[in-house]
Amino acid sequence: MDHQTVEYQVMWNRLISVVEEQAQALVRTAFSTSVREAGDLSAGAYDTQGRMLAQAVTGTPGHVNAMADAVAHFIRRIGRDNIFEGDIYITNDPWEGTGHLHDITMVTPSFHAGRLAGFFACTAHIVDIGGRGFGADAHSVYEEGLYIPIMKFADQGRVDQTLLRIIRGNVREPDQLVGDIFALATCNDIGHRRLIEMMQEFDLADLEGIASFILDNSRRATVAAIAALPPLSAQGEMTVDGFDTPITLRVKITVQSDRIITDFTGTSAVDKKGINCPLVYTKAYACYALKVAIAPDIPNNAASLAPFEVTAPIDTIVHAVHPAPVALRHIIGHFVPDAVYDAFDKIVPGLVPAEGAGCLCNFQVSLRPRTDAEPPQTARRSEVLTFNSGGSGARPELDGLNATAFPSGVMTMPVEATEHAGPVIIWRKELRPDSGGVGKTQGGLGQFMEVGAEEGHEFDLQAMFDRSAHPARGRRGGGPGAATTITRDDGTPMRTKGKQFVPHGARVAMAFPGGAGYGDPADRNPEHVIRDLARGYISDKTASEIYGLSAEEIAETHAKVKKGDVI
Amino acid sequence: MAHPTIRLGVDIGGTFTDVVLETPVGLTSTKVLTTYAAPENAIIEGLHQVCKKANVLPNQIQQIIHGTTLATNALIERRGAKTALITTEGFRDVIEMRTESRFEQYDLNLTLPEPLLPRHMRFTLCERVDAHGRVLIALKRSSVETLADRIAQMGVDSIAVGLLHSYLNPSHERMIRDVLSQKLPDVAVSISSEVSPQMREYERFNTVVANAYIKPLMASYLGRLEDRLRSEDVAARIFLMHSGGGIISLQNAADFPVRLVESGPAGGAVFAADIAARYGINKALSFDMGGTTAKICLITNQTPKTARVFEVARSYRFKKGSGMPISIPVIDMVEIGAGGGSLAHVDALQQIRVGPESAGSEPGPACYDQGGTRPAVTDADLVLGKLDPANFAGGSIPLNFENAQAALTKQIGEVLAMGPTEAAFGVTEVVDENMANATRVHAVENGEDLSQYTMIAFGGAAPLHAARLCEKLGVARLIVPPGAGVGSAIGFLRAPYSFEANRSIYMRLSNFDTDAAAQILHDLRSEAVSFVRSCDQDTPILSEFKAYMRYSGQGWEIPITLSQDQAETPRADVFQARFEEDYANLFGRTVEGMDIEITVWSVNATTPKQDVAKISPTDGPDRIIPQKYRPIFDAAQRAYLDAGLVDRARLKAGQRIEGPVALTEAETTIIVPQSRDAICQPDGCIDIVLKPRKV
Secondary structure (H helix, E strand, C coil): CCCHHHHHHHHHHHHHHHHHHHHHHHHHHCCCHHHHCCCCEEEEEECCCCCEEEECCCCCHHHHHHHHHHHHHHHHHHCHHHCCCCCEEEECCCCCCCCCCCEEEEEEEEEECCEEEEEEEEEEECCCCCCCCCCCCCCCHHHHCCCCCCEEEEECCEECHHHHHHHHHHCCCHHHHHHHHHHHHHHHHHHHHHHHHHHHHCCCCCCHHHHHHHHHHHHHHHHHHHHCCCCCEEEEEEEECCCCCCEEEEEEEEECCCCEEEECCCCCECCCCCCCCCHHHHHHHHHHHHHHHHCCCCCCCHHHHCCEEEECCCCECCCCCCCCCCCCCHHHHHHHHHHHHHHHHHHCCCCCCCCCCCCCCEEEEEEEECCCCCCCCCCCCEEEEECCCCCCCCCCCCCCCCCCCCCCCCCCCCHHHHHHHCCEEEEEEEEECCCCCCCCECCCCEEEEEEEECCCEEEEEEEECCCCCCCCCCECCCCCCCCCEEEECCCCECCCEEEEEECCCCCEEEECCCCCCECCHHHCCHHHHHHHHHHCCCCHHHHHHCCCCCHHHHHHHHHHHHHCCCC | CCCCCCEEEEEECCCEEEEEEEECCEEEEEEEECCCCCHHHHHHHHHHHHHHHHCCCHHHCCEEEEEECHHHHHHHCCCCCCEEEEEECCCCCHHHHCCCCCCCCCCCCCCCCCCCCCHHHEEEECCEECCCCCEEECCCHHHHHHHHHHHHCCCCCEEEEECCCCCCCCHHHHHHHHHHHHHCCCCEEEEHHHHCCCCCHHHHHHHHHHHHHHHHHHHHHHHHHHHHHHHCCCCCEEEEECCCCCEEEHHHHHHCHHHHCCHHHHHHHHHHHHHHHHCCCCEEEEEEECCCCEEEEEEECCEECEECCEEECCCCCCCCCCCEEECCCEECEEEECCCCCEEEEECCCCCEEEEEEECCCCCCCHHHCCCCCCCEHHHHHHHCCCCCCCCHHHHCCCCCHHHHHHHHHHHHHHHHCCCHHHHHHHHHHHHHHHHHHHHHHHHHHCCCCHHHCEEEEECCCHHHHHHHHHHHHCCCEEEECCCHHHHHHHHHHHCCEEEEEEEEEEEEHHHCCHHHHHHHHHHHHHHHHHHHHCCCCCCCCEEEEEEEEEEECECCCEEEEECHHHHHCCCHHHHHHHHHHHHHHHHCCCCCCCCEEEEEEEEEEECCCCCCCCCCCCCCCEECCCCEEEEEEECCCCEEEEEEEEEHHHCCCCEEEECCEEEECCCCEEEECCCEEEEECCCCCEEEEECCCCC
16 A cells, blocks of 8 residues: 555644744744844755755745845855755845845755755844945945855864854844844754654655655646636735835736736836845735735645746835845835735736735834933933834724734734833833724724823834825725824924934824725625624714714714623 | 542543543543533533442542633634623734734635634723833722723623733723623623733733633533532532643633633643653653644653743644734643544645634545545555554544545655555655654754654654654654553643732843742742632642743743752842843854843742652563454554564563564554664553664
C-alpha cells in the first residue's frame, strides 16, 4: 500500500507548525513594540531553490510576498558556491527584504547530512536603525538609517564582529538591536532543528518530494479558485490624503484562466516624504486582498502566491525605487486592498467589503520636561508609540468591525501598559458613535482618543493619520465613514500628519475614521437599527433621518435602555 | 481536626457528573447524567450510589471536594445575571474594543464575540488614577450615588467595577463598593482590584465582569447544594476546586466564582500530577482526550505548570484570541479541537482535515449507527482495528463497521483515490499530528525538551492515541492509570488547599527597592495564607513566591520562582541571576546591557501535597502471551499487524506483554504498538515502555 500521500500531508502540517513556532519564539523575545504587540514579523521555510514552502500567519500581511521573494535574492547575492553549514545571512534592504530599513531579515541555510536541504528566513521590525528615526521626514533612504546589504552575519559559525561593531555604532539602542538580531538567528535555528528531525523521522534525503507535493497542490487549488471567477477586467481607484498632496491609487485587475493581474498604471508618483512603497510591499497587500477574498484557506507559499501577479510603473508611489524614502511604506500599503476591491467588486459583485479606515491610526508621542517653566525633578524624556484602529468597511451581509484593523492584523496596546512606557496620559479611548457609514450593513465605528502628558511635561505628537479629506467611500448606496479629525483641547486645529508641538497642560483630541456602509440604508434590518440606537452606536438623528425610526420607536428604545432590558 | 478519611470528589461535566468516594479501603466511583436544571440532583444521586456501593452512610462523609463546569458553561452560553459595569470615564468600551485586531486574518466575514455586557449596561464615572497610583481626578461620592440611583432603576442583580490602574490604587473602586452596598444592598458587587489586581485593563475588566456575571448564579447554586446536602443528612464541609489546581472554601468560591472556571480540567492535571508523584516522575505530560477536545499540560516536579491568564469560550475553531481573556491563576493547558468525535473532511487542497467540528453524541460518529454519515476519528479507529465493534463502552453501544468504512470511503477515500484503510490511517495520522504539533509548540514555549518526559494519559479516547503520540514526540514512557474515566474527580481529592494572590507593580532592578519588594511579597503572602486558613486551621502552609520578569522593552515576562529566603530578603543581584538563568534556559541566551524589570508578583499559599505512597515499579518479569489476536493497523509500521487482545482487568502486577497488543476495558482500549511493551504495575497503572533493544 502506498502511504506517501498521508505522509506528505503530515509533513506539510509539520512545516506549517514549525514556522509558527519560529514566529512565536520571536514574539516573546523581540524588543520592538510592533513585533510583540502588533505581530510585525514573519517566518518561513524554503527549498534549496529558494521557493517558499510554508510561512507563519502573523500580524501583518505586508511580509507575505516580500518573504516569498527574499530568499532567492539571498541565494543570488551570496552565491551558491559560497553557502556553507553554519552560515547566517542578514539584510535590511527595503527592495530585497520587506520594504523598509526597519525590518531585518535573516536567512539560514539548513544542512542535512552534509547537503543543503533548504533555508529558513525570518523578519522582524526593529526598534531603531539610526538615521532620522522612524518617521516620514527623510528625503531619501540614506537619511532613514543604516543600510545592511545582503551579506553574511555568520560565516560557518563565526559571527562577523566588524559588522556588529558597525551596527552598534550606528543605532540608538544597540543592545536591543543586537538582542533582536540574535533572536532572529535563534528563531531560524529552531526551524532548522525541527526540519532535520522531520527528515530523519520520514527518512528523507531531500525536500524535493514534499516540496512538489505542497507546491503542486497549492497551485492547483489556487488556479481552480481563479478559474471559477468571470474572466473579466475592471478598473478602480481611490484617493487618500497623502502627506502634502492627495494620492490616487489606480488599479486595473484582469482575471485570466490561471492568474489575476493587478496593474497600478496611473497611480500617483513617488512622494517627497517617506510614505513610498517598494513594489514588493505593494504586491503583498494586493495579493493579500485578493487571496483573502477568493482563496483564504490556501496556505501562503511560492505556488499559491505566484498566480497573483502585480505590476506598476517605476516611480509610482507603489513602485518606489532606490533611493526613495520608504520608512512609513505601511500607510500606502494599508490602502492597497481598498483600491484593489474598488476594481474587483466590478468583477465579482457581493464579495468584498466597502472601504474602511485603511491605514492604522498610529501616533508617536515624544515627551520631555516642560520648557516654559521650571520642570519638576521627576520629569523625563520618553518616546511612546501607539497603534490604534478605525472602523473596517461593511461587508455585503455583515456590519463592519468597530475599531478593528483591516488589512493589518495589528493589536493595540493596553492603555495601562502605554502609560507605564512613558509619562503620557490617555484620557479617552472609546468608540466614536455615528462614525460608521450608514447602509444595509453599517461600517465599523472609529474611535475617540484624547492624549496628554503627566504634570511637568510637554510633547511633540508625530501624527500618521489619513482619511481626513478622503473618508472611506460606501458601496452600492452605503454612506461614507466619518473622517479623521484632530485638534487641541482648546480647539486649535492640528494636521493629520507630521510632528506637532503640544504645550504643557494641553491635550490632543483625535477622532479616528469609521468604515463605510454597504447597500441602501432603507434595507437595513430595523431590529439592528434599534439595537444600534440602544447601544449608542448611532444617534437619535441618524435613527430617524436615515433609518426612518419614528419618534415613538426611539422613545420606546430609550425607555428600554433605562430599564436595562435585553435589546 | 483529624485528617478526614472519608471524602467525596464530585465533578460536574457537560454530559456526566462524576462522583468518587474515597474511604480507607479505596475508591468507589460512578457516573450519572448531569441534571442541568438543578445540578445538585445529580450529585445527590451519585452520592447515594457510591455510598451504597462502599457501604458508607452519607453522614459519615467528612469532606466534599467539588469542581464544576457550571461557571464555564454560564460564560459560554451567556446565561449569567443581569449585570452592569462601572468604569472610568473615557473607557466605556474597553471590553468591546478588545485588542482592536482580527484573530483570523484570512476571513473577510469574521465576526468578533459580543462582550458579556452590551454597551447600554456599561456606565462611567469621572475619576482617574495614574500609572503610579496617584489620584489625578478624585472620585466624588455624590456622583457614585447618582449613578447608583440610575442603575437601581434597571433592576440589576450584579455590578462589576473596573477602573483604570485600580491594581495600584483601589480606593476609588472601594468607595464605589461602599456606596453600592448602602444603596443597593441586595446587589452583588465585584471590584477588579480584588478579583484580578493585574495590569492590562482589557483582561482585568473582562475578568471582573465575568465574575460579576456568574456570581448570583453560582452563589445560588452553592447555597442550594449545601441545603440539599444538609437535608440528606450530609454534614461534611464543602470545598471547591479552583482553576489553579487547589481547593478553596465555599464562601470564597461564592465571592470569586470566576476562579472556578476550568476547575474540571484542573482536576485532571492534579490527577496526573499525583500519578507522577507515585512514580517519582519529575517531568510528566498529561494528555486528556475526550469526545471533542484534547488537553495537554506540562507537569514538572509533580506540579502542573500555571499561568496568569487564559481564554475562555473560544468562539472560532479554538483559535487564540477568539474567546475572552480571564486573568486568574490557572493551570496552563493547551486545548485543541481533537477528540473521538472530531469530524474529518477533505479540503480544497486535497488535504485531510480533522476537527474542530465534532459529531457530538447526536448523531455521533458514523459507526454509532444513529444517522451520522460523516467520518469521525472513532470511525477511523474502528476501521484500523483499534476498537472492538462488539465491546465499545462495555458493549452498550454496538459499533457498525460498515457504516464507518462507508463514511471514510465516501468522504475521504473517493476524493483522494484511497482505500478505506488508507483513508482511516490518514485521519488518525492527521489528528495525532495536530495534537503532537500543539504539544511541541507548548513545550518549546516553556523551554522544555519532550524527550525527557513521561506521558500520563486519561479520558475516553486518549489510550487509543497516546502511544502513537509518544512515537511522534519521542516520548519513551507512557502511563495509563486506572479510573481514567473519572480522573478529574479523583484529582479533586488529591488537591491541596491553596490560593494564589498576585499584583502588578513595576520595579526595575536598576532602581530596586528592597523594602518595598519585601513588603509586596509579605502582603501577598498574608492575603494568600488567610484564604487557606479559612479552609484549614492547623496544617502548616507553604508559600511559593514568583516574580514575573523581563528585559525592559520586551512585552512578555517569564515567571521566576524565588526561594523563601530570596523572597524575605530580596536582592537585585539575586533576582537578576535567577532571571538570567531562566531566560537562557528558555531562549538560549541572555541579552547583555539591558535593564531588567519586574511586572507582577505572586505568592501561592498551599498546604503540603498529600503523602503519596510511592510505587516500586516492576519491570514486568512475567511474560504474558495473549490467547486471542486481531489485525490492528500499526501507524509506525504502516501496516496491519496481528495484535494480541488482553482484558485489562485480568492483568496482574508484574506482568509484561509485548506490543502490538490491545488492552481492552469497559471504558476504552489501550493500544500498544509494536514499538512498545506494556507492563502492569502494582497500582493497576499500565506502564507502556519502549521495547528493550535487541542485541
